[in-house]
Amino acid sequence: MNVLWRRAVPLLCRRPRLRADTATDRGLHSSCRRRTVMPAWIIDKYGGNDVLRFSDNLLFPILNYPNEVIIKVHAASVNPIDVNMRNGYGAKSLNMTRDPLHLKTSSTEFPLILGRDVSGTVMECGLSVKYFRPGDQVWAAVPPWKQGTLAEFVLANANEVSLKPKSLSHTEAASLPYVLLTAWAALVHSCGLSKEKCPGKRVLIIGSSGGVGTAAIQLLKAWGAHVTAVCSGNAFALMKNLGADDVIDYTVARVQEQLKTRDLFDAILDNIGGSSEELALHYLKPWSGATYVTLVTPFLYNNDQLGIADGMMRTGVTLASKVMKHYYKGIHYRWGFFAPSGPTLDEIGELVDAGKIRPVIDEVFPLSDVPKAFQKLEAGHARGKTVIQIVDPKK
Ligand SMILES: NC(=O)c1ccc[n+]([C@@H]2O[C@H](COP(=O)([O-])OP(=O)(O)OC[C@H]3O[C@@H](n4cnc5c(N)ncnc54)[C@H](OP(=O)(O)O)[C@@H]3O)[C@@H](O)[C@H]2O)c1
Known part of the structure; x- marks a missing residue:
């Protein structure tokens, strides 16, 4: 209740839009001196990995x-959407939703920060x-129409942000928000699943060994569902470790054939x-509902191709x-989409601190190796998950 009330206050007190030029005018609570530039990985055009450029004078x-x-980024992570956006995916739709106040230096989306x-x-x-x-340790996933997190600082709406689970380091925490919020949106909003409704339910996850899959298995197991995971054989141990009840190797025989011997989902x-x-x-x-x-839909692709x-x-x-x-x-068919949400991250954070969800990190790269992280993901x-460590935790 307390958490809900603290979240509701900013909504109740929401003010009209401000466009102020000085920190004082904007009434900031600040813990840092005003800086003008920061380092970031940016793109100035769409294309292959060579369009990624390090800049140390981004506004x-x-x-x-x-x-x-404004959040000082200690760690970030990369997702397939970053590789796709680097290639130009979704540009027509995302440009429509970009806030002109955030495109300060030019009339286009460039320089664009991914992550x-x-x-x-x-x-x-x-x-x-x-x-x-100022000083709070937080985690968040910022939506793709905003500047990203492969930078020293990122701007976020407070409603997208949550206090970081205390049990996780920044490197661990950065691996979870985007994939967990996507899994949550798909399972809760599209499938109607929840802590109360999961016990006794059989759920099949196709593509269970990547970012979203490993997050979804843990969320469903925390809520008591029976989970069948579809992945390659060399991910079996990981799936079992995360709690999957049944695992199917899509590389040895058609999944359709293997599912014939299982109960329906x-x-x-x-x-x-x-x-x-x-x-x-x-x-x-x-x-039966x-x-x-x-999660793989033609929505943004259609807009890119056809307008x-x-x-x-x-x-x-x-x-x-x-x-x-x-x-x-008699089947419901849905498309699922990532949805940014601080309050949802608050709930997920409780599961993390209770030891029910843990980060699954494939590899960690330093900020200087962002192009290598993209190559790996591609x-x-x-x-x-592939994580980018921006602040060295030992320093
Ligand atoms: N709609 C949205 O808002 C939204 C949000 C997040 C993600 N997505 C999309 O959802 C997809 C998954 O995202 P992610 O972050 O989990 O990607 P990811 O981390 O790259 O994981 C994909 C996983 O699928 C496995 N895989 C590949 N082919 C497979 C197959 N035929 N059957 C079973 N497993 C297979 C891969 O391992 P192996 O190749 O070794 O088997 C890999 O572990 C991506 O296409 C992403 O773009 C959409």
Whole structure:
């Protein structure tokens, strides 16, 4: 209740938009001297890994709204969306949602900072931020239409931020927000699962060994679901270690064949898409509220290819036809999307501190090796997350 109240205060006290130029005008609570530039990895155009460029004179973020905070980034992590955005994926849609106040130096999205996850220290707070104060250790995932976290500082809305679980280091904490919030959105909002509804439920996770998969297994096991994980054989030990009840190796035989010997499922979380979508009609319990949710959708791709109006039209037709096709067979069909949320991270943080969710880190790179981290991610076969350490914890 206390947590909810502290979160509600900024909403109740929300002020009209401010565009102020000085720290005093903006009524900042600050623990750092005003800086003008900072180091960051940026891109100035879309393309392959060679467009990633290190800059040590990127404009320091400033608070544009009273509910924003500036975070000093101790660690960040990279996700497939960073590689995709580097290639230009989603640019048409994301540019529509970018805030002009945050595009300070040019009329385009460049220079663009990638990276969604952050674990770090609050440096400055807007006037209506009551839940945080400078010096707080926090974690967050910032949405893709904002500047990212592969930088010394990042600007976030206070509602996207949460106090970091005390049991995790910054390096560990930075591995979790984006993938856990995505798994949460898919399982809770799309499939209707929760702590109360999970016991007795059978859930199939396709693509269980990467960032989202390892997060989803742990969330579902913390809530008491029965989890079947689909991955390659060399990830079996990891899956069992995270609590998966049953594991299927997609590399030895068709998943369809292997599933014939198993009971039907209440939910399928699909992190792979394509032909794995076919599993929905055959392996979910029909007419029981069972739901298939995929994270691999053509939504942003359609807008990139066709423009916003035609892209939205095609997306609507595709989604509607798939929903109807499954509905007639007694199955719910959904698309799942990452949703930033500080309050959800508060709840996840409690599970982390209770030892029910732990970070699964594939590899840690220093800030100087961001291009290598992208290369690694692009090569596939992730086992959990690729983390970027920005502040050396020993210093
Ligand atoms: N809609 C959204 O908002 C949203 C949010 C987050 C992620 N996503 C998407 O969701 C997908 C998963 O994200 P992630 O962060 O978990 O990616 P990831 O960390 O790269 O993990 C992908 C995992 O899938 C495994 N894999 C590959 N092919 C497979 C197959 N046919 N069957 C089973 N496992 C397979 C890979 O290992 P092996 O190749 O060694 O088997 C790897 O462990 C990505 O496409 C991402 O873009 C969407």
